[in-house]
Every structure is written in structure tokens, then in C-alpha cells.
Amino acid sequence: xxxxxxxxxxxxVFGYESGNISVLxxxxxxxxxxxxxxxxxxxxxxxxxxxxxVERELSEETGVKINxxxxxxxFGDVARDPRGRVVSIAYFGLVKPxxxxxxxxxxxxxxxxxxIAQLPKLAFDHKKIVQIAIERLQGKITYExxxxxxxxxxxxFSDLEKLYTTLLGREIDRRNFxxxxxxxxxxxxxxxxxxxxxxxxGSLFSFNQKRYFQLKKAGIIFEI
Amino acid sequence: xxxxxxxxxxxxVFGYESGNISVLxxxxxxxxxxxxxxxxxxxxxxxxxxxxxVERELSEETGVKINxxxxxxxFGDVARDPRGRVVSIAYFGLVKPxxxxxxxxxxxxxxxxxxIAQLPKLAFDHKKIVQIAIERLQGKITYExxxxxxxxxxxxFSDLEKLYTTLLGREIDRRNFxxxxxxxxxxxxxxxxxxxxxxxxGSLFSFNQKRYFQLKKAGIIFEI
DNA sequence: GTATATTTGCGTATCATATACGCATATAAT
DNA sequence: ATTATATGCGTATATGATACGCAAATATAC
Numbered sequence: 001x002x003x004x005x006x007x008x009x010x011x012x013v014f015g016y017e018s019g020n021i022s023v024l025x026x027x028x029x030x031x032x033x034x035x036x037x038x039x040x041x042x043x044x045x046x047x048x049x050x051x052x053x054v055e056r057e058l059s060e061e062t063g064v065k066i067n068x069x070x071x072x073x074x075f076g077d078v079a080r081d082p083r084g085r086v087v088s089i090a091y092f093g094l095v096k097p098x099x100x101x102x103x104x105x106x107x108x109x110x111x112x113x114x115x116i117a118q119l120p121k122l123a124f125d126h127k128k129i130v131q132i133a134i135e136r137l138q139g140k141i142t143y144e145x146x147x148x149x150x151x152x153x154x155x156x157f158s159d160l161e162k163l164y165t166t167l168l169g170r171e172i173d174r175r176n177f178x179x180x181x182x183x184x185x186x187x188x189x190x191x192x193x194x195x196x197x198x199x200x201x202g203s204l205f206s207f208n209q210k211r212y213f214q215l216k217k218a219g220i221i222f223e224i
Numbered sequence: 225x226x227x228x229x230x231x232x233x234x235x236x237v238f239g240y241e242s243g244n245i246s247v248l249x250x251x252x253x254x255x256x257x258x259x260x261x262x263x264x265x266x267x268x269x270x271x272x273x274x275x276x277x278v279e280r281e282l283s284e285e286t287g288v289k290i291n292x293x294x295x296x297x298x299f300g301d302v303a304r305d306p307r308g309r310v311v312s313i314a315y316f317g318l319v320k321p322x323x324x325x326x327x328x329x330x331x332x333x334x335x336x337x338x339x340i341a342q343l344p345k346l347a348f349d350h351k352k353i354v355q356i357a358i359e360r361l362q363g364k365i366t367y368e369x370x371x372x373x374x375x376x377x378x379x380x381f382s383d384l385e386k387l388y389t390t391l392l393g394r395e396i397d398r399r400n401f402x403x404x405x406x407x408x409x410x411x412x413x414x415x416x417x418x419x420x421x422x423x424x425x426g427s428l429f430s431f432n433q434k435r436y437f438q439l440k441k442a443g444i445i446f447e448i
Numbered sequence: 449g450t451a452t453a454t455t456t457g458c459g460t461a462t463c464a465t466a467t468a469c470g471c472a473t474a475t476a477a478t
Numbered sequence: 479a480t481t482a483t484a485t486g487c488g489t490a491t492a493t494g495a496t497a498c499g500c501a502a503a504t505a506t507a508c
Contacts, residue, residue: 004270005230005231005268005270006229007229007231007311044229044300044311046228046229046302046309047302047309048302049300049301049302050298050300050311071297071298073295074274074295074298074313076268076273076274076313077273078270078271078272078273085270085271087231087268087274087313089298089300089311156485157485157486158484158485173467173468173469174484174485175468175469175485175486175487175488176466176467176468178485178486178487179466179487180466195474195475195476195484196484197475197476197477197483197484198475198476198477198482198483198484199474199475199476199482199483199484199485200473200474200475200483200484200485200486201474201475201484201485202484202485202486203485203486380456381456381457382455382456397496397497397498398455398456399457399458399459399497399498400495400496400497402456402457402458403458403495404495419455419503419504419505420455421454421455421504421505421506422453422454422455422504422505422506423453423454423455423456423503423504423505424454424455424456424457424502424503424504425455425456425503425504426455426456426457427456427457
């Protein structure tokens with residue numbers, strides 16, 4: 001009676017590139033939902049922790065190694081999987097997409113990035129899981145500087161601004177946004193400048209994680 | 225290999241009464257950790273959803289029926305349970321403690337409320353689970369009006385204020401706090417007044433849930 | 449009965465922060 | 479040389495947070 005529930009992990013991994021937020025999906029090799037797109041994930045092994053299971057499955061099915069990972073939610077409805085009772089612990093991850101070459105194997109035929117506005121039909125209850133992950137991303141970005149996980153180590157300020165307008169889905173005043181971020185002192189301005197097409201060249205910035213943790217310890221919140 | 229992981233739910237249920245925040249615990253009847261205090265909870269049955277499992281276990285072990293319940297976090301470290309690999313989905317609940325007479329049965333010898341500042345030694349990793357739940361409670365109360373779940377239907381304003389000072393662990397200006405809550409228009413002022421000992425009698429208030437959901441839909445956040 | 453302590457209810461002054469927006473500067477395209 | 483575009487810096491105004499004063503209504507002490 002107790003021992004018939006199976007346990008899986010699934011990962012909703014977001015990437016960002018020049019105004020595009022995408023999710024990492026795999027094409028299933030086996031039944032059920034053979035040939036359908038799904039979140040990377042699979043069964044938890046008895047001798048590994050949950051985070052290890054997610055990282056292993058991600059690595060196996062997509063070749064991606066994650067730099068930011070947190071637990072999202074556990075989905076356990078009785079009928080969510082046709083194979084029987086399967087409870088899945090979903091994780092939420094962020095990577096810089098151009099940092100990895102996708103490489104599918106084991107249970108996946110293919111691994112691909114999909115724009116979150118143009119997702120294919122998804123297996124199981126994965127559509128719902130992605131929706132909840134998107135809400136988490138949008139909510140979280142307003143009070144924690146997780147956005148930096150999606151940008152290159154060194155980036156022009158306009159990249160950060162573009163990321164925020166994309167994620168929040170609304171315009172933000174460029175000058176006030178810069179004032180706010182600058183006042184937090186979590187960015188280091190580098191000497192180097194870059195010119196992107198037209199316009200005055202801008203400085204490159206990098207995220208000062210040390211400074212951020214100091215602020216966080218002191219109880220200061222990052223708020224947009 | 226797949227089928228040896230077992231699944232449980234645990235509930236961290238908070239109650240509040242006149243300046244005291246307490247957690248509901250049960251004394252274990254069987255091994256492991258026989259006679260130790262632990263969170264109410266137990267194995268998930270194959271044909272019930274996770275929320276149903278929590279509510280069933282709470283009802284069986286303590287007699288409490290919950291009015292506010294949300295998922296907290298899933299704990300899955302390999303060695304967290306001496307019986308083998310047991311993954312537990314923890315829930316977070318709020319009740320008005322005087323609304324129920326505690327009644328232990330099945331796996332519990334006893335069920336009792338404990339002040340969060342004076343908890344006994346707990347079984348498994350339940351101390352950690354309680355800590356995370358307390359952080360969630362303190363964080364959540366500043367941006368969602370969950371505090372009302374802990375008060376009677378009709379309450380004097382000073383009860384709400386006391387609850388917040390207790391939960392936040394700091395003094396708040398009584399007049400500014402009232403202005404802030406009043407401006408949200410989520411409270412209905414009733415005609416009735418109560419006198420608690422000395423001092424001018426105050427109106428009773430009730431929480432207008434309908435109005436709150438309207439505000440929430442419109443994107444307005446409750447913030448202390 | 450009168451004075452005092454206590455709690456409630458309502459107000460206003462001040463300070464900090466968010467928002468709106470003006471404008472000079474440095475580059476690419478025409 | 480001119481125009482379009484992106485950057486960098488500034489200031490005025492509106493909004494909201496905080497500090498705090500004080501009258502009203504009650505219980506308690508004398």
C-alpha cells in the first residue's frame with residue numbers, strides 16, 4: 001500500500017537572450033507521451049538527494065549544467081501520470097543559454113530552447129508546471145537579483161534594462177531604473193566600454209555578489 | 225530500484241492566542257522516535273491527493289480541521305529518516321486554536337500546542353522544518369493578510385496589532401498601522417464595541433475577504 | 449465623586465522615496 | 479555635416495512612510 005508511489009523530479013530551466021525568454025524542453029523517446037515535448041526530469045534514485053537527481057537528469061537529457069537552482073513546488077495529484085501514482089518535485093533553474101551546447105541522450109531524443117510565448121503542447125501536467133514557474137520568475141525578479149544569473153558576467157546596462165522590461169512585460173523608466181540599481185551598489189562599473197550599433201557607447205558592468213550578500217544579511221531587500 | 229522511496233506529508237500548523245504563537249505537535253506512539261514529539265503527518269495513500277493526505281493525518285492525529293493550508297517545501301535528503309529513504313512534503317497551516325479540542329489517535333499518543341519559543345526536542349528533521357515554516361510565516365504576514373486566519377471572526381483592532389508585533393518581533397506604531405490597514409479597506413468596522421479591562425472601548429472588526437480578493441486580482445499587494 | 453492610568457480614535461508635520469521628465473554627450477548611419 | 483539613437487546625469491514634483499500630538503472613553507485608586 002505504502003510503497004507504490006513513485007517519485008520524479010522535473011526542471012523548468014529558463015534562459016534569456018536579447019529580448020527572448022526561453023524554457024529548456026526535451027522530446028520524449030519512450031512511452032507515455034512518446035515524441036511529445038516535456039520538461040527534463042525523471043525518477044529519483046534511492047541514494048541521491050533531490051537536487052542531485054535534478055542535476056543528473058538535466059545533464060543526461062540536455063547536457064546543461066545549472067548555475068542557479070531552487071525548489072519550485074511538488075505536484076502530486078492522483079491522476080497526473082498515466083503510469084500510475086507519480087509525485088513530482090519541480091525545480092526552477094536559470095542559465096545563460098549560449099554557455100552550453102545542447103546534447104540530448106538517455107530518455108530524450110532532442111533538447112531545445114522554446115520561447116515562453118510559443119510553447120508546444122506539453123506532456124503530463126507540464127504546462128501547469130511551466131506556468132507556475134513563469135509566475136515565480138516574474139515575482140522573484142522584483143525582490144531578488146536573480147536576473148544576473150541570466151546575463152553574461154559582463155554586460156552593458158541596457159541588457160539588464162531589456163531583461164527587466166521583457167520579464168515584467170512593461171516599460172520602465174531607463175533613468176530611474178538605473179538610479180535604483182545604482183543606489184543598491186550591487187553593480188561594479190568596469191573601465192571597458194562597448195558600442196552596440198548606433199548610439200553612445202556604454203560601460204560594461206558586473207554583478208557584485210559579495211556586496212549583495214552583505215546587503216541581504218543586513219536585511220536589505222532588492223526591490224524594483 | 226525506483227520503487228523503494230516512500231512518501232509522507234507533514235504539517236506545521238500555527239495557532240495564536242493573546243500574544244502566544246504556538247505549533248501543533250504530537251507525541252509518537254511507535255518507533256522510530258517512539259515517545260518523541262513530532263509534526264503531525266504520515267504516509268501518503270495511493271488514492272489520495274497530497275492535501276487530502278495532510279488533512280486526513282491532521283484529523284486522525286490531532287482532531288484539528290484546518291482553514292488555511294499551503295505547501296511549504298519538500299524535504300528529501302537521503303538520510304533524513306532511519307527507516308530508509310522517505311521524502312516528505314511539508315505543509316503550512318493556520319488555525320484559531322481555541323476553535324478545536326485536541327484529540328489524539330492512530331499514530332499519536334497525545335497532541336499539544338507548544339509556544340514556538342519553547343519547543344521540545346523534535347523527531348527526524350522536524351526542527352528544521354519548523355524553522356523554515358516560522359520564516360515563511362514571518363515573511364508572508366508582511367505581504368498577505370494571512371494573519372486574519374489566526375484571529376476570531378470578529379476582533380478588536382488591538383488584537384490585530386498585537387498579533388503583528390508578536391509575529392514581527394518588533395514594536396509598530398499603533399496609529400500608522402491602523403492608517404495603513406484602513407487604507408486597504410479590507411476590514412469592516414462593526415457597530416458593536418468591546419471593552420477589554422481599562423481604557424476606551426474599541427469597535428470590533430471583521431476581515432472582508434471578498435474585498436481582499438478584488439484587490440488581489442487588481443494586482444494590489446498588502447504590505448506592512 | 450474626583451483624580452489618575454490606560455486604551456482608543458483621529459489628526460498633522462516632516463522626511464524619504466518613487467516618478468516624471470529635461471537635456472547634454474558620444475557614437476553610427478545618411 | 480546632419481540626423482537618429484543610446485547613454486549619462488540632473489532636478490522638480492508627487493506619493494507614501496514615519497514621528498508624534500492630543501482629545502475621548504473607560505476602569506481603577508483614593
